[in-house]
Amino acid sequence: MTRRVYLGLREGNLDPQDVVALACELLNWFHCTDAIMEVVERNPAEVPQAEMTALARRILDDAGFDPGFDLAPERLETLRAALPIVACDLPTRGIEGEPEIEILEDWFPVGAGVRLADGERLNWGGPILPNMCDDPTMALTSLAILIQESLLEWTWQVWPVCPRHDLGVHGSEREREVVWWCAGDGGHMLAPVGELARALGRRCPK
Structure with a gap:
């Protein structure tokens, strides 16, 4: 009902x-x-x-009702629109190809993860829940964190790393912008999510 x-x-x-x-x-x-x-x-x-x-x-x-992705498909579209932004940073980690959003039907509540072009699944720590996708900024932040933490668990290598401080940076929302944030020197932005290659002196593939 x-x-x-x-x-x-x-x-x-x-x-x-x-x-x-x-x-x-x-x-x-x-x-x-x-x-x-x-x-x-x-x-x-x-x-x-x-x-x-x-x-x-x-x-x-x-009642705590949440329509999920099923009844509110615009949430999934918001998440899918955020993925290419984060994906532009993946070549700096040596990951090529286009990742895809994957609906995780075996989780409760049903959420979403990421599947890389080589088939590797990134959903460590639990999926992205539908209510995290009501806002584009929140969806992008959630994706950046999920991908970063999943890669750390998968490879045991910190990514991304601030070249100035040699510290791992973290996906974070700062003044409505999603950025890679470094804690060095009191905290600073390394790059907006999606522009990491430029900050590291590399070119983002088209």
Whole structure:
């Protein structure tokens, strides 16, 4: 029922009876929030559509519902759009070819990892969850961290490394920009994610 209510909200055709059914279902499972009680106690025919819509959103939040990649495919598109940016840095690690986003159906909740062109899977530490892809900056940050930590676990070699301080740098969001951040000298940006080759004096392949 949570799926039906979410889709009704998403597609603009929310059925108030579905909201009532969901509220009753959650109440039977001992979920007792203000929004649930308000829907159960009121006549849905007397609740304005805008108010019912707001109540439905609150109930989904109360239930901890997440639409995943399945019901919110734009999340996956956001993640896929971020991958070529990080991929431009991979040749500095000796990794060629185009990686792909891989949906990890065997994880719960279902998330995403990266598969390199040679077939190696990068998903160490758990997958990227759908709610990490609601924002392009968050998606890019999550990808950079996943790839970096997976390569470290796979090869036991730190990457990337700041040539000035000989320290491993980390994917980080700084003022809405995703960067490779070095802790040396109080902290500084080595390069924006996707522009590592330029910072290291190399050319990013087209």
